[in-house]
Amino acid sequence: MGNGYHSKILKVNLTEEKIMIDEKEDKFYRKYLGGPGIAAYYALKEIPQGADPLGPENALIITNSVVTGSPAPGVMRYSVSAKSPLTGAFGTSEAGGWWGPRFKKAGYDGVIIKGQAAEPTYLFVSDEEVSLKTAENLWGKTTKEVEEILQDRHGxxxxxxxxxxxxxxxxxxxxxxxxxxxxxxxxxxGAVMGSKNLKAIVAKGQQDVPCSDEQSVKDIMKWVGKNVHDHPLTSGLHETGTAGGITSVNAGGALPTNNWKENYFSDAEQIGSDALEEILINRTGCFGCPIRCKRVVEYEDEDYKIDPEYGGPEYETLGAIGSNCGFNDIKLVSKANELCNKYTIDTISFGMTLSFAMHCYEEGLLTKEDTGGFELEFGNGDVLLPLIEQTAKQEGFGKKLALGSARLAKEIGEEAKPFLRVTKNQEVPMHDPRVKTGLGLQFALSSYGGDHWVAQHDPFFTEEDSLGTQAIKPLGILEEVPAVDLSADKIRFFYYTNLLTSVYDCLGTCVFSVIARGILPLDKFMDLVEGVTGWNTSLWELMKVGERTENLMRLFNIREGFSAEDDKLPEHFFKDIKGGPHDGEKALDKEEFEAAIKQYYQMAGWDEDGKPLKAKLKELALHDEFKEIVEEYL
Known part of the structure; x- marks a missing residue:
């Protein structure tokens, strides 16, 4: 066992009801760190090529990092990874909160779950016990009901x-x-977890996570706590949360509206942070984080009650379910957020799939008969809550929405494809690459489909004296980069910050706590890693972990049949913006964008087809570990 980690990863076979421990050496943790780094390693080892994402052979891989659970700010996140049922590619998703540290404190760095339980089951993990228990009385219940039952049972x-x-x-x-x-x-x-008849994992760890220099870590925590509310970005996150982005993005002519038909929502203020403030009752946060950017809302009238136990909506939800579907009622969108949380439905993909269906309805590709009587008009609030219910239960038209927009488009026909806003079959989040081109590179090159935190966001680096430009200089990015640009400087900026963001994910670090979005600069971030692990490490070493992770995910996707043909943006973004201050301008040049992708391949050490060169994999010490896969697919 090293400092920051336990050298133990649980392996659970639900079919055979077996629980084992995979013990790893120190160098394994230094090579992969945690999060998607360790997950991608195990995905290539444990998930067979061509596995059904919803079959027992898929592996649900949950991983902490070498710093998770330590008394450090902003490193509470953990990753859940598997072959994605939405994309068919490597899938991964990070979350904050308190579960990751509590699991780590039970003495394990992660868990790999395969097979399928014969009946509904949950996994219990504590300092003294790891066991499978029946979830028969939990199946079909909502998240709040299950939370109450299991906390009553286990404390x-x-x-x-x-x-x-x-x-x-x-x-x-x-x-x-x-x-x-x-x-x-x-x-x-969540679909992968459901396919395994696994309802929950209860963590009740109480051990201290070993820390090399606890005092230095506490000193960093004190420094952050002292300065967090004076920092313009973290203080803003505390005050308005991510909801503050709605009106500012709208003013900049970049808020997706009515399935991205327009980039300006005239009612943006009605779903922005000021409107949310009217029903806000609290600000909360995650384990070890003083920023407290999470919103808690409450409301009750004759129409519906909003339960504060489910928190409140973020920017992505307000955009995807709000402006992009034409809904201008903050209470309605907040209630929709509650229902999605209650049923565990991704708000981005649901909102985007609904807006896609609305667009098809408007164009006559879907009829009222197709939708089960719902009039899918943009802004028709009567359809929203019933369709969330139907989607979660796979009933009525909800069965179609549950497919996601890419699969629904295939059912409707070729005429529907122009209205899709997906990459690698995953719905893109609420950021327009025509006003910040780095997001276009993120959407196209992400191994797991449309995602907005694969690299850093352009606007933080457009001015010489900006916080982002100053903070990123240790990477060798010494000058500002325009937000709307596809030059070699922008591609290099994306490449370097892609690797840095991958490091953040591998270390379970919230991007709101570190540069360029948060308070913690790179030198203190390095001090934190060294303080926990005791390693004499460097930014160079950590960046190589990020690069190793990106190449492993790429290798997984190539094995599953993905290629350079999948590194594309929806055609919509090669058309001019409509509405707002950029009306009639900003279309991306398709040839220039495709050339940028090819240049990125060269910077990354990949060939013309987007495949990692064998020499690159050797440089990253991956070639011999995955030699059979490399020889067969590269």
Missing amino acids: SRARVLQIGPGGENQVTYANICNDLAHFNGRNGM
């Missing part, structure tokens, strides 16, 4: 990771919940 210190009916019914974009308001939201990890 209030127990933390519950679980799926709701959306996961049980294998909605392709079902997510996984902890503490009712923290989610592994993307890639359908």
Whole structure:
């Protein structure tokens, strides 16, 4: 056992009801760190090529990092990974909250779950016990009901990771919940969990995570606590949460509206942070984090009640279910957020799939008969809550929405494809690559489909004296980079910050706590890693872990049949913006964008087809470990 980790990963076979421990050496943790780094390693080892994502051969891989659970700020996140039922590619999703540290404190760095339980089951993990227990009385219940039952059974210190009916019914974009308001939201990890008849994982660890220099880590924590509310970005996150982005993004002409038909929502203020403030009752946060960016909302009238136990909506939810579907009622969108949390439904993919269906309805490709009587008009609030219910239960038109927009488009026909906003079959989040081109590279090159935190966001680096430009200089990025740019400088910026963000994920680090989005600069971040692990490490070494992880995920996807043809943006983004201050401009040049992708391949050490060169894999010490896969697929 090293400092920061236990050298033990649980392996659970639900079919055989067997629990084993995989012990790893120190160098394994230094090579992969945790999160998607360790997960991608095990995915290539444990998931056979061509595995059915919802079959027993898929592996649900849950991983902490070498710093998770330590008394350090902003490193509470854990990853859930598997072959995604939404994309068919490597799937991974990070979440904060309290479950990850509590699991780590039980003495394990992760758990790999394969097979399928004969009946509904949950896994209990504590300092003294690891066991499978019946979940017969939990199946079909909502997240709050399950949380109450399991905490009553195992004590209030127990933390519950679980799926709701959306996961049980294998909605392709079902997510996984902890503490009712923290989610592994993307890639359908909840559907994988549901396919295994696994309802929950209860963690009740109370051990201290070993720490090399606890005083230095506490000093960093004190420094963050002292300065967090003076930092312009973290203080803003505390005050308004991510909801503050709605009105500012709208003012910048980049808020997706009515399935991205327009980039300006005239009612944005009605779903922004000021409107949310009217029903806000509290600000909360995650383990060890003083920023407290999470919202808690409550409301009750004759129409419906909003339960504060489920937290409150984030920017992505307000955009995907709000403006992008034409809904301008903050209470309605907040109630929709509650239902998605109650049933474990990803709000981005649901909102985007609904807006896609609305667009098809508007164009006459779907009729009222097709939708089961629902009039899918943008802004028709009467359809929203019933369709979330139907989707979670796989009933009525909800069965179609549960497919995700890419599969629904195939059922409708070729005429529907122009209205899709997906990459690698995953719905893109609420950021327009025509006004920040780095997001276009993120959407196209992410191994797990449309995602907005594969690298850092352009606007933080557009001015010489900005916090982002100054903080990123240790990477060798010494000058500002325009937000709308596809030059070699932008591609290099994306490449370097992609690796840095991958390091953040591998270390379970929330991007809101570190540069460029948060308070913690790279030198203190390195001090934190060294303080926990005791390693004489460097930013160079950690960046190589990020690069190793990106190449492992790429290798997994190549094995599953993905290629350079999948590194594309929806055609929509090669058309001019409509609405707002950029009306009639900003279309990406398709040839220039495709050339940027090819240049990225060269920077990454990949060939023209986007395959890692064998020399690159040797440089990353991956070639021999995965020699059979390399020889067969590269």
